[in-house]
Amino acid sequence: MHTTKKRLLDAGLELLLEHGYNDLGVQRLLREAGVPKGSFYHHFDSKQDFALQVIDRYMVDVHAGLDACLNDDTRPPLGRVRHFFELTLEKYREEGYLGCLLGGLGQELSAIDEQFRRRIESCLGAIAQQVSECLDQAKQRGDLPETADTRQLADLLVDCWEGAALRSRLWRDPRPLQTVLDFYFSSVAGQARA
Amino acid sequence: MHTTKKRLLDAGLELLLEHGYNDLGVQRLLREAGVPKGSFYHHFDSKQDFALQVIDRYMVDVHAGLDACLNDDTRPPLGRVRHFFELTLEKYREEGYLGCLLGGLGQELSAIDEQFRRRIESCLGAIAQQVSECLDQAKQRGDLPETADTRQLADLLVDCWEGAALRSRLWRDPRPLQTVLDFYFSSVAGQARA
DNA sequence: CGCCAAATAGACCGGTCCGTCTAGTTCTGT
DNA sequence: ACAGAACTAGACGGACCGGTCTATTTGGCG
Numbered sequence: 001m002h003t004t005k006k007r008l009l010d011a012g013l014e015l016l017l018e019h020g021y022n023d024l025g026v027q028r029l030l031r032e033a034g035v036p037k038g039s040f041y042h043h044f045d046s047k048q049d050f051a052l053q054v055i056d057r058y059m060v061d062v063h064a065g066l067d068a069c070l071n072d073d074t075r076p077p078l079g080r081v082r083h084f085f086e087l088t089l090e091k092y093r094e095e096g097y098l099g100c101l102l103g104g105l106g107q108e109l110s111a112i113d114e115q116f117r118r119r120i121e122s123c124l125g126a127i128a129q130q131v132s133e134c135l136d137q138a139k140q141r142g143d144l145p146e147t148a149d150t151r152q153l154a155d156l157l158v159d160c161w162e163g164a165a166l167r168s169r170l171w172r173d174p175r176p177l178q179t180v181l182d183f184y185f186s187s188v189a190g191q192a193r194a
Numbered sequence: 195m196h197t198t199k200k201r202l203l204d205a206g207l208e209l210l211l212e213h214g215y216n217d218l219g220v221q222r223l224l225r226e227a228g229v230p231k232g233s234f235y236h237h238f239d240s241k242q243d244f245a246l247q248v249i250d251r252y253m254v255d256v257h258a259g260l261d262a263c264l265n266d267d268t269r270p271p272l273g274r275v276r277h278f279f280e281l282t283l284e285k286y287r288e289e290g291y292l293g294c295l296l297g298g299l300g301q302e303l304s305a306i307d308e309q310f311r312r313r314i315e316s317c318l319g320a321i322a323q324q325v326s327e328c329l330d331q332a333k334q335r336g337d338l339p340e341t342a343d344t345r346q347l348a349d350l351l352v353d354c355w356e357g358a359a360l361r362s363r364l365w366r367d368p369r370p371l372q373t374v375l376d377f378y379f380s381s382v383a384g385q386a387r388a
Numbered sequence: 389c390g391c392c393a394a395a396t397a398g399a400c401c402g403g404t405c406c407g408t409c410t411a412g413t414t415c416t417g418t
Numbered sequence: 419a420c421a422g423a424a425c426t427a428g429a430c431g432g433a434c435c436g437g438t439c440t441a442t443t444t445g446g447c448g
Contacts, residue, residue, distance in 0.1 A: 004395075018305045022216035026436060036397045037437085043395085047436065098305055103360060107301035110364050111212045111292055121364040155361070156377055159370050163357020166297055167349070170304050170315040176353050183350055187381040198425080220406060230427045231407085237425090241406065 005043045007033045012054040017101050020108045021051055021116075051105070052119060058101050059123050066127065070134045077138035081131055082185055085161060089177050092168065099169035103162040124162075128154040145191055157184055199237045201227045206248040211295050214302045215245055215310075245299070246313060252295050253317050260321065264328045271332035275325055276379055279355060283371050286362065293363035297356040318356075322348040339385055351378055 011033035015024050026047055030037055044050040069084035092099065102120050109116035132154035138144045144153075160180045167176035205227035209218050220241055224231055238244040263278035286293065296314050303310035326348035332338045338347075354374045361370035 002395080020216070020302050020306070022214070023302075023306055025434070027434075037399095038397050038439090038441095039395065041437070099301070103357075104301045106364055107293070107298045107360055108214050108217075112214070112217055117364060124361065124364070152373060155370065156373050159357040159361045159374060160354040161357065162360050163297075163353040163355065166301055166356050166360075167318070167353045170300055170311060170318070176349065179346060179350050180353060183381070187377070187384070190381070190384055196425080219404070221404075231429095232409090232427050233425065235407070 002043070004035055004039050008035055008040060008043065008050070009054055009057045012050060013058060013101070016051060016054055017095065017098050017104060020104055022108065048113070048115070052115070055101070055105070055119060055123065059126070062123075062127065063130075066130045070130060076143065077134045077141065078143055078185060078189070081134050081138075081157070082181060084131075085157075085177075085181055089174055089181075092165070092177070093174060097168050097172045097174065099165040100162060103165050104169075106162075107166075124158055125155075128158045131157060144188060148188075148191070153188065160184060196237070198229055198233050202229055202234060202237065202244070203248055203251050206244060207252060207295070210245060210248055211289065211292050211298060214298055216302065242307070242309070246309070249295070249299070249313060249317065253320070256317075256321065257324075260324045264324060270337065271328045271335065272337055272379060272383070275328050275332075275351070276375060278325075279351075279371075279375055283368055283375075286359070286371070287368060291362050291366045291368060293359040294356060297359050298363075300356075301360075318352055319349075322352045325351060338382060342382075342385070347382060354378060 008029070011029055015029055015032060019028075026037070026040060030040060040050070044053065065087060066084060069087065070080050072080050072083070075083060098104075102123050105116065106120040106124075110120065111117075128151065132151040135144060135148070135150035135153055139146065139148055139150060144150070161177070164176040164180040168174060202223070205223060209223055209226060213222075220231070220234060224234060234244070238247065259281060260278060263281065264274050266274050266277070269277060292298075296317050299310065300314040300318070304314065305311075322345065326345040329338060329342070329344035329347055333340065333342055333344060338344070355371070358370040358374040362368060
């Protein structure tokens with residue numbers, strides 16, 4: 001990957017998380033990245049195309065994290081899922097608790113631009129899909145009840161996480177995220193025994 | 195209230211929910227409301243002032259709904275809380291599942307503008323505070339364990355709701371919201387028996 | 389070396405942004 | 419009826435928007 005394009009995507013990752021889409025001008029992005037305009041429109045069709053590619057780049061890291069955590073045989077399946085979100089929380093901390101890029105852009109753009117809406121939904125859905133497969137393993141071990149709808153449980157976790165990420169962004173504090181994890185995992189563990 | 199100002203706030207409620215803040219130009223707002231620019235800047239100091247007043251107007255309705263639901267003696271306390279969110283879900287349906295204004299503006303603006311961040315957080319906090327008082331009543335009846343941190347449980351519910359509202363906005367569908375309510379209330383009820 | 393595509397560089401464009409300004413109209417109190 | 423405030427009305431302005439354009443530099447390959 002050309003360093004210029006990489007620099008733009010890296011800067012976009014940071015700036016889109018903080019400013020969102022409409023508050024981030026191309027000019028501003030270029031200034032921060034130290035790249036002239038011609039290069040930007042050489043590598044990207046438009047600002048929208050750029051943001052979509054930033055999302056793709058974001059998802060590469062997310063899927064790398066998911067793959068690493070959810071196949072970690074040293075933990076039980078539910079522990080792997082929890083571990084993934086705890087690592088994500090750590091990432092949020094490094095960023096200053098600005099929440100989740102998908103949540104931020106999803107809220108801002110899902111009613112404005114159909115392409116963004118679909119893309120972001122498919123990203124969240126892909127995460128939930130991965131999580132649900134790990135929950136299936138938990139079910140096989142008896143850590144979840146036979147009747148559990150693992151995909152619904154995975155979507156639920158993702159949704160609650162996104163809500164807590166918003167609150168964390170408002171507070172600049174990790175507590176909402178920790179509370180959600182505690183509640184979710186103690187509740188699903190409770191279901192198994194019931 | 196002058197009809198012009200009311201018209202602007204009503205239009206703002208709709209348009210800010212759909213477009214968010216930065217994608218909604220003053221010009222566009224004026225066109226939709228059928229109001230000339232002079233009137234806007236007579237009634238409001240700035241676009242920011244306008245949006246803050248739209249939030250205030252939104253909260254008037256929310257608090258009216260909270261007061262009506264949470265004091266409804268025909269239901270048990272937890273049933274009142276759930277009923278409030280079910281009525282809110284019905285409102286979302288009428289709007290076409292665009293989620294929650296506070297969540298939308300919170301995501302978009304909390305990292306850009308400190309005033310918005312504080313205002314929106316205080317709105318969510320006020321809702322959680324009202325809910326927590328109703329949860330206190332549930333605790334007195336034994337519907338929640340003695341040890342329950344009702345304020346934390348209320349914040350948790352608000353946060354999970356906001357996350358589900360985002361997903362509902364992405365899907366244009368109420369299911370994430372229903373799932374969150376089912377999970378939350380069955381879990382907190384389970385805690386009481388445990 | 390010479391050649392051409394890839395990439396860099398930034399001036400430039402029409403349009404829209406938020407907000408100001410002056411002028412005219414309507415309402416209110418006396 | 420009349421004065422002054424409240425409000426309506428929209429032209430206007432400087433800044434910035436996303437995007438295009440031409441010119442130049444760089445880098446790979448024959």
